[in-house]
Amino acid sequence: MIKPVSVAALPVAENFVIQKNRIENNAGPGTASKRVCVVTGTHGDELEGQYVCARLAKILSDGKHKLSGIVDIYPAVNPLGIDSVTRGFPMFDLDMNRIFPGSSSGSLAEVAAHDVIRDIDGADMCIDIHSSNIFLREVPQVRVSEQNESFLLQYAMMLNVDLVWIHASATVLEATLAHTLNMRGVKTLVVEMGVGMRITESYCSQLLDGILNLLRELGMWSGAGGQTRAPLVSKDHNVGFLNSDAGGIFIPRAVHGSHVNTGDSVGIVLDPLTGAIVEETLAPCSGLLFTLREYPVVFGGSLLARIMEDVKNG
Amino acid sequence: MVKDIIYSIKSPYRQSMDIVGYTFGSGERSCCVVGALRGNEIQQMAICAQLVDTLKRLEESGCVISGKSVMIIPCANNYSMNIGKRFWTMDNTDINRMFPGYDQGETTQRIADGLFKAIRDYVHGIQMASFYRDGDFLPHIKMMDTDYGKIETYESLSDFGLPYGLLRTPHPYDTTTLNYNWQVWGCRAYSLFSTYTDHIGKKSTQTAVNATLRFLIAKGILKWTLHRGMHTRILNEESIRTVKTGCAGMQKKHVTIGDEVAEGDILCEIVHPLEGNTISLITSPVDGTVFFAHNKQLVMEHTDMFSIVPFSNV
Numbered sequence: 001m002i003k004p005v006s007v008a009a010l011p012v013a014e015n016f017v018i019q020k021n022r023i024e025n026n027a028g029p030g031t032a033s034k035r036v037c038v039v040t041g042t043h044g045d046e047l048e049g050q051y052v053c054a055r056l057a058k059i060l061s062d063g064k065h066k067l068s069g070i071v072d073i074y075p076a077v078n079p080l081g082i083d084s085v086t087r088g089f090p091m092f093d094l095d096m097n098r099i100f101p102g103s104s105s106g107s108l109a110e111v112a113a114h115d116v117i118r119d120i121d122g123a124d125m126c127i128d129i130h131s132s133n134i135f136l137r138e139v140p141q142v143r144v145s146e147q148n149e150s151f152l153l154q155y156a157m158m159l160n161v162d163l164v165w166i167h168a169s170a171t172v173l174e175a176t177l178a179h180t181l182n183m184r185g186v187k188t189l190v191v192e193m194g195v196g197m198r199i200t201e202s203y204c205s206q207l208l209d210g211i212l213n214l215l216r217e218l219g220m221w222s223g224a225g226g227q228t229r230a231p232l233v234s235k236d237h238n239v240g241f242l243n244s245d246a247g248g249i250f251i252p253r254a255v256h257g258s259h260v261n262t263g264d265s266v267g268i269v270l271d272p273l274t275g276a277i278v279e280e281t282l283a284p285c286s287g288l289l290f291t292l293r294e295y296p297v298v299f300g301g302s303l304l305a306r307i308m309e310d311v312k313n314g
Numbered sequence: 315m316v317k318d319i320i321y322s323i324k325s326p327y328r329q330s331m332d333i334v335g336y337t338f339g340s341g342e343r344s345c346c347v348v349g350a351l352r353g354n355e356i357q358q359m360a361i362c363a364q365l366v367d368t369l370k371r372l373e374e375s376g377c378v379i380s381g382k383s384v385m386i387i388p389c390a391n392n393y394s395m396n397i398g399k400r401f402w403t404m405d406n407t408d409i410n411r412m413f414p415g416y417d418q419g420e421t422t423q424r425i426a427d428g429l430f431k432a433i434r435d436y437v438h439g440i441q442m443a444s445f446y447r448d449g450d451f452l453p454h455i456k457m458m459d460t461d462y463g464k465i466e467t468y469e470s471l472s473d474f475g476l477p478y479g480l481l482r483t484p485h486p487y488d489t490t491t492l493n494y495n496w497q498v499w500g501c502r503a504y505s506l507f508s509t510y511t512d513h514i515g516k517k518s519t520q521t522a523v524n525a526t527l528r529f530l531i532a533k534g535i536l537k538w539t540l541h542r543g544m545h546t547r548i549l550n551e552e553s554i555r556t557v558k559t560g561c562a563g564m565q566k567k568h569v570t571i572g573d574e575v576a577e578g579d580i581l582c583e584i585v586h587p588l589e590g591n592t593i594s595l596i597t598s599p600v601d602g603t604v605f606f607a608h609n610k611q612l613v614m615e616h617t618d619m620f621s622i623v624p625f626s627n628v
């Protein structure tokens with residue numbers, strides 16, 4: 001059932017509306033009466049989650065008799081952004097994922113954030129799907145803040161991703177959707193995969209299997225889909241960052257998601273005027289090339305790649 | 315006057331972007347003034363430019379106290395200025411959400427790092443700031459109310475001779491701003507808000523320039539005579555009353571910043587955008603002075619339309 005989550009008036013004959021699709025079966029085969037939320041589209045240029053939501057809604061609606069409990073799907077937390085190829089919330093300066101829990105007395109973006117939190121509140125779990133940005137391509141991964149590792153890692157392992165990245169906490173991240181929900185007792189996993197403005201079908205299918213697997217582990221799903229891989233976990237590995245020191249155009253020389261060896265060429269940066277190679281980026285270690293630059297133009301400082309090292313040194 | 319390149323970055327298609335700092339006097343790093351960090355902070359750059367011009371003459375007349383120095387950085391985002399964009403040219407990130415910066419990070423993190431290393435050791439820091447809300451302000455000086463802030467810094471708010479000094483309780487998204495990180499580093503940091511952002515107001519430029527010079531005189535950095543300015547009313551940001559709109563449409567203003575209003579006075583009308591009738595009258599909740607006025611003609615629901623400073627502290 002389609003339900004409005006947040007509604008507000010726009011200046012000229014239109015309402016701003018965030019919608020969700022609630023798929024529920026209270027008399028399902030399982031014993032669970034749980035609620036799981038799948039959320040995406042906070043950043044309007046990240047589209048991988050759109051396809052995951054579309055497929056998930058179809059599978060669950062068609063197989064409702066195999067479902068127990070409630071799955072709420074929110075494909076567009078930032079509908080104006082997605083509709084206008086805008087990463088941020090149009091007419092609002094701040095990143096929408098830096099204003100949670102929002103406020104009922106704030107601006108439209110803050111009221112919308114507040115409404116989303118209020119709607120998800122009380123759920124057992126939430127999966128917040130992001131797809132990097134237009135610059136970097138990521139293998140499917142779950143990002144977990146180290147303060148939440150103890151209660152999230154076991155669920156992150158069920159999502160059929162390639163890696164789980166446990167990162168340091170930062171004050172600025174306290175205002176994300178995921179942090180806000182985790183602090184309120186809704187176990188929330190952040191997925192990053194693919195690249196902005198594109199849909200990578202294989203990644204979407206992989207995550208879809210993972211979501212169905214998680215639902216099964218929670219006792220909510222008895223249909224198809226399941227785990228096919230076990231992720232690497234970042235605390236067992238070093239992560240190597242490769243940034244460009246020069247400006248130019250980046251031409252990758254390694255395949256994203258592949259294994260690279262120390263000294264392999266990951267890519268080159270060319271000066272378009274002279275054709276000279278101004279920088280060649282070599283893998284500093286052997287490991288999984290889990291991030292690779294997609295957008296060719298680079299400045300000094302642009303991130304080109306990240307590698308998760310095979311074995312942790314020291 | 316000494317002109318230095320504080321930080322420089324290379325782009326593949328443009329001339330390098332050099333951030334220039336102008337230093338007056340020598341010895342102790344007494345005060346640093348930073349202008350535009352965003353490409354539409356033209357008023358903020360203009361204030362600094364006029365400060366450079368004035369200090370040049372004052373230095374030649376021997377008005378800078380021996381053993382003290384002041385650095386002015388009018389613009390740290392020439393690239394965005396030159397293409398009329400508020401945020402960073404390539405990835406739309408905000409330099410003022412990147413502090414303290416990271417020298418191995420993305421371009422704007424590197425700019426923030428390079429800038430911050432050059433300015434963090436000053437005793438006092440003044441940022442010519444703009445706000446994320448679209449609107450006009452009465453000129454005021456603001457500081458973050460953190461553990462790092464000191465009582466003598468609160469009192470120094472009066473040294474600017476502006477009508478209002480505000481204390482702000484930081485939100486998570488404030489923790490990556492220049493002002494906040496200056497304080498963490500031990501610098502006494504202030505944000506000076508002028509009336510406009512992308513428009514150079516002659517009077518508001520002079521007000522900000524005088525306020526800065528007055529502060530330098532009060533701190534024993536500059537020896538010169540200037541009228542004392544106004545009595546500064548110091549208050550918490552929360553004590554300012556925000557007036558929102560509960561509907562959307564076209565705004566027809568009845569008051570402007572600086573106007574004194576009584577409770578119940580009409581501040582603006584919201585007019586139907588297609589049919590021309592008045593949908594709503596927005597009135598003042600309190601007797602006070604109009605401190606902020608939203609300056610866009612079209613307004614969406616939940617927009618902060620006005621801020622009113624009550625005559626009496628309640």
Ligand SMILES: [Zn+2]
Nearest residue numbers: 043046130131
């Ligand atoms: Zn995102």
